[in-house]
Amino acid sequence: MxxxxxxxxxxxxxxxxxxxxxxxxxxxxxxxxxxxxxxxxxxxxxxxxxxxxxxxxxxxxxxxxxxxxxxxxxxxxxxxxxxxxxxxxxxxxxxxxxxxxxxxxxxxxxxxxxxxxxxxxxxxxxxxxxxxxxxxxxxxxxxxxxxxxxxxxxxxxxxxxxxxxxxxxxxxxxxxxxxxxxxxxxxxxxxxxxxxxxxxxxxxxxxxxxxxxxxxxxxxxxxxxxSSGDLHIRVHGKQTHGAQPWDGVDPIVTSAQIINGLQTVVSRQTNIMPAPAVVTIGTINGGTRHNIIPEEVVMTGTVRTFGDEVQQRVNERIERTAKGIAESAGAQAEVKIIDSYLxxxxxxxxxxxxxxxxxxxxxxxxxxxxxxxxxxxxxxxxxxxxxxxxxxxxxxxxxxxxxxxxxxxxxxxxxxxxxxxxxxxxxxxxxxxxxxxxxx
Ligand SMILES: [Zn+2]
Ligand SMILES: [Zn+2]
Incomplete structure (x- = not known):
């Protein structure tokens, strides 16, 4: 007092x-x-x-x-x-x-x-x-x-x-x-x-x-x-002649499906009300010739989120989407995300x-x-x-x-x-x- x-x-x-x-x-x-x-x-x-x-x-x-x-x-x-x-x-x-x-x-x-x-x-x-x-x-x-x-x-x-x-x-x-x-x-x-x-x-x-x-x-x-994650996806297929795709597993078509699938990680699977998130594929490389279905395709990209929890969840969904789509095509996807910035x-x-x-x-x-x-x-x-x-x-x-x-x-x-x-x-x-x- x-x-x-x-x-x-x-x-x-x-x-x-x-x-x-x-x-x-x-x-x-x-x-x-x-x-x-x-x-x-x-x-x-x-x-x-x-x-x-x-x-x-x-x-x-x-x-x-x-x-x-x-x-x-x-x-x-x-x-x-x-x-x-x-x-x-x-x-x-x-x-x-x-x-x-x-x-x-x-x-x-x-x-x-x-x-x-x-x-x-x-x-x-x-x-x-x-x-x-x-x-x-x-x-x-x-x-x-x-x-x-x-x-x-x-x-x-x-x-x-x-x-x-x-x-x-x-x-x-x-x-x-x-x-x-x-x-x-x-x-x-x-x-x-x-x-x-x-x-x-x-x-x-x-x-x-x-x-x-x-x-x-x-x-x-x-x-x-x-935060910034460096995304690296390697899609393994089975190489074959471009005229007989049924003899192989096409990693190019699989990669196209993965890229489309990844668009739903933010638009359908992430709550963007508190903060935005971004998933971008920046490079895609595969193939050597117009009539060969290649063995593999490599894609890189970037993942941007706000907050550790969202970062973790978005990373998991990317991995699940890429691997699930690859599996459905008979291919395999290796997914690596290096969290380079918090x-x-x-x-x-x-x-x-x-x-x-x-x-x-x-x-x-x-x-x-x-x-x-x-x-x-x-x-x-x-x-x-x-x-x-x-x-x-x-x-x-x-x-x-x-x-x-x-x-x-x-x-x-x-x-x-x-x-x-x-x-x-x-x-x-x-x-x-x-x-x-x-x-x-
Ligand atoms: Zn700068
Ligand atoms: Zn700077």
């Missing part, structure tokens, strides 16, 4: 003093994010001109490690292949918050015409291919390098530590071939112990997108990006708590995003600790609706968005630490 009387009189001045200190810290972060913008742009252009495929990011990793060391951080290199992890220890005790960027590029021939366009070629699945930062991971690296410098400048006032995670192979290892042995970058990092020693209490990340205007931040509480789920409490920070970082240019059927291996960190993954628009307003999407040869990043990214990550980290400090 007494507390009701005492709280306003005794605790309010303390709370106000703490908020005033937080405000001045935020102002310092904002000023510093502005000041570092030219450096962030220079880093992005340099990294854009020297893109590297998944697990081959040596040059990018060296650049990052050198920068973090210059900032006085403890730096680990070669984490989960080429990953770099830096730990910034704040001046006061408190928890550890992690910020993550991905370093890898894509096997895409750049057609932007930029003065710093890539002409790089690298090995991809055993072949030399042109390489481009077509998903904007160059911007992610530049934003996180700048954020590291901004936070290092206020480290005496941070109650806790910030772990900077620069991971390889978000788009997958460049020697990945459905064997399930080589993992995607975030999973390699988690398996290498990046969320431990010291233990991470919360993790934040962002992704640039051509579908939103420059500086706009999009967030969503709960499931935001789909559903990216933003922790609802953490999201709600950090929305005011996002608003401040983006000067109120904040929207709630729709669910996205694309996938992100940020999901592996968010599976270990509460996570929040947001989208950052990088298309000038005048180009909205016309800009080339992520992963395309004409994909562009408006450099003016970088400062919002730096503000967002640095303020998310500092606000989280200030709100979680022992005396708060």
């Amino acid at each position: 007494r507390c009701h009387v005492l709280l306003p009189t005794l605790l309010l001045p303390l709370a106000l003093a703490a908020n005033a200190a937080d405000d001045s810290l935020n102002e310092r972060l904002a000023r510093s994010a502005e000041a570092i913008q030219p450096k962030a742009v220079a880093w992005r252009h340099d990294i854009h001109q020297h893109p590297e495929l998944g697990n081959q990011e040596q040059r990018t990793a060296a650049l990052i490690a050198e920068h973090l060391r210059q900032l006085g951080m403890e730096v680990q290199t070669g984490v989960g292949t080429t990953g770099v992890v830096g730990l910034l220890k704040g001046g006061k005790p408190g928890p550890v918050v992690a910020l993550r960027a991905d370093m890898d590029a894509l096997p895409v021939l750049e057609a932007t015409g930029l003065p710093f366009a890539s002409t790089v070629r690298q090995q991809y699945l055993g072949e030399e291919r042109p390489v481009m930062h077509a998903c904007g991971h160059d911007a992610h690296v530049a934003i996180l390098m700048a954020t590291a410098e901004v936070l290092a400048g206020v480290k005496e006032d941070l109650p806790g530590s910030v772990k900077f995670i620069f991971q390889p192979a978000e788009e997958g290892p460049s020697d990945y071939a459905y064997d399930g042995e080589r993992h995607f970058g975030a999973r390699q990092m988690v398996e290498a112990g990046v969320m431990k020693n010291p233990e991470v209490a919360a993790v934040f990340g962002l992704h640039v997108t051509a579908s939103m205007p420059t500086g706009l931040i999009g967030y969503r509480s709960g499931p935001v990006m789909a 559903t990216t789920t933003n922790n609802p409490e953490l999201t709600e708590r950090m929305v005011p920070t996002l608003r401040r970082a983006a000067n109120d240019h904040v929207v709630v995003s729709p669910m996205v059927t694309g996938s992100e291996d940020f999901s592996f960190y968010a599976n270990e600790a509460p996570g929040l993954f947001v989208f950052l628009g990088v298309t000038p307003m005048a180009q909205m609706g016309k800009a080339a999407p992520n992963h395309s040869p004409g994909f562009l990043v408006d450099d003016a968005a970088l400062v919002t990214g730096v503000r967002a990550l640095s303020m998310l980290a500092s606000d989280y630490l200030l709100q979680t400090r022992p005396d708060h």
Whole structure:
């Protein structure tokens, strides 16, 4: 009872003093994010001109490690292949918050015409291919390098530590071939112990997108990006002459029936009221000649769902459908689904708590995003600790609706968005630490 009387009189001045200190810290972060913008742009252009495929990011990793060391951080290199992890220890005790960027590029021939366009070629699945930062991971690296410098400048006032995670192979290892042995970058990092020693209490990340205007931040509480399963179906038949199909078992007709059957996994067998699901067959290969019924057909595809339970159920239905149809034709189907990404789920409490920070970082240019059927291996960190993954628009307003999407040869990043990214990550980290400090 007494507390009701005492709280306003005794605790309010303390709370106000703490908020005033937080405000001045935020102002310092904002000023510093502005000041570092030219450096962030220079880093992005340099990294854009020297893109590297998944697990081959040596040059990018060296650049990052050198920068973090210059900032006085403890730096680990070669984490989960080429990953770099830096730990910034704040001046006061408190928890550890992690910020993550991905370093890898894509096997895409750049057609932007930029003065710093890539002409790089690298090995991809055993072949030399042109390489481009077509998903904007160059911007992610530049934003996180700048954020590291901004936070290092206020480290005496941070109650806790910030772990900077620069991971390889978000788009997958460049020697990945459905064997399930080589993992995607975030999973390699988690398996290498990046969320431990010291233990991470919360993790934040962002992704640039051509579908939103420059500086706009999009967030969503709960499931935001789909899980992704790599589907591989091998249909064994019995080879025979194309003129006498009754002497064999036709895997081509069987595959056609399987493809049709798979259309009912989502449309007839999955409750899509809470969230969508997608099953797509992307390749089909079989046969050598017009008048030979081949021995086998191989199909590959992708499975997108939101949530482990649905993912499990859809996988089971795909297997049941493919095997059942093959059996009815006297053929056999081998079905393999490698779950390469989990559903990216933003922790609802953490999201709600950090929305005011996002608003401040983006000067109120904040929207709630729709669910996205694309996938992100940020999901592996968010599976270990509460996570929040947001989208950052990088298309000038005048180009909205016309800009080339992520992963395309004409994909562009408006450099003016970088400062919002730096503000967002640095303020998310500092606000989280200030709100979680022992005396708060
Ligand atoms: Zn991508
Ligand atoms: Zn990406």
